[in-house]
Amino acid sequence: MSDVTGGIDMDDETEGVVKKFMFLNRKAPYGTIYALEALEVVLISAAFDQDVSLAFVDDGVYQIVKGQHTKGIDQKNFSPTYRALEGYDIEKLYVEKESLEARGLTEEDLLVDVQVVDSAAMANLMAEQDVVISF
Amino acid sequence: MKFGILVNEGPYNHQATDSAYQFAKAAIEKGHQVPRVFFYHDGVYNSTRLTEPPQDDRHIVNRWSKLAEEHKVDLVVCVAAGLRRGIKDEVLAPGFRISGLGQLVEAGIQYDRLVTFGD
């Protein structure tokens, strides 16, 4: 067990390898658990010193809209956790412009700092990854 | 080549786990390696030995166990997702083990490809 990684064992094969990881979020929160469990993977990935980025596309943009209050559905409101990502050194958050617009949203409606990019730029970002994990 | 596989759905409800299995089998038949299959979300339900499908249906759980035994495939069930859904050591079928999400990230780092199956 390593203190540095918070209990995650790293073996030699993993050490020193830095890959580009993208977590692609395309699902809205609460209706299904994918958004929450995706966030759990993202937080773990921070311990591996990889080049991690998050992309929000389609209904995934609803994960980071401001003003989520979950008391009435008795589920945990995990939207504040996206703001913790910076402290985990995960600072590359991309939102597809077309997905935002299709939902009548703007950058001001989002609860974290993101880079809004158009489809073409998002497509290029995706294509240059080593590993894309989509939820 | 080494393929990591991520399975995000439970057995029978969704074809994802069938597709993942067929993919793994085909990859091994072609001489590739599948060192690890990681089960996440409802995918953790693939691991329970309490599964008893009718005799005329495929036995998804046993199929994974057999693949693990014959080809040294590491079947890893996410501990956090498992705990949420009542999947613990005492219900695991042969070949499965419970571990952390780090094993998924590690698969992405170490293997040549990571292929996701889900809904």
Place this chain on the structure above:
Amino acid sequence: MLHIVNKSPLERNAVDSCLRLATKGSAVLLIEDAVYAATKGTAASAKVQAAMANLKIYALAPDMEARGVAGRVMEGVNLVDYSGFVDLVAEHKNCQSWL
């Protein structure tokens, strides 16, 4: 890059999003319910046909056969079996599943 899609284009937007975000020259493999996107005469056929100008479209034959649509495959779609699926993943530097 290899894009893997498993949703019917008549039910969900995964095929649309994939076609919007796949760079020129990428490959798209249609599996499970997405094989309906590889058939002719549907409300989604035209856009898939149009996408072939920039993308290579593949469909998983066992999934088409299971759904009774093997005879309706659109011209230009390449059919593969699971072995071909493995080859596609191996041939492309990275892959992405549109769940």
Place this chain on the structure above:
Amino acid sequence: MPTVNIAGKDIEVDEEGYLTNLADWNEEVAAYLAKEEKVEMTDSHWEVVNFLREYYNEYQIAPAIRVLTKAIAKKLGPDKGNNKYLYELFPYGPAKQACKIAGLPKPTGCI
């Protein structure tokens, strides 16, 4: 579920002594949990416990250990924001012991 009586109130805990209902937490409960962990609570301990509670309230997660040390270094200074200091306070691991005393959810094993 086992219950423990703290200051006249029955409080539910799990087999490992973690609070079942996080809303049950108060300083008396924290003192009890610390005693169970054989941790003698000093001002320095409270500083970390309170920090964890603030972090949790703000972000809804318990921080990974290296995030915790970094955040503590930023707020309380580098002499406190390091593993050595935190392990001196919580010998069995700040992630486990301090989170338990602070009434945060039990780490699931992958954080």
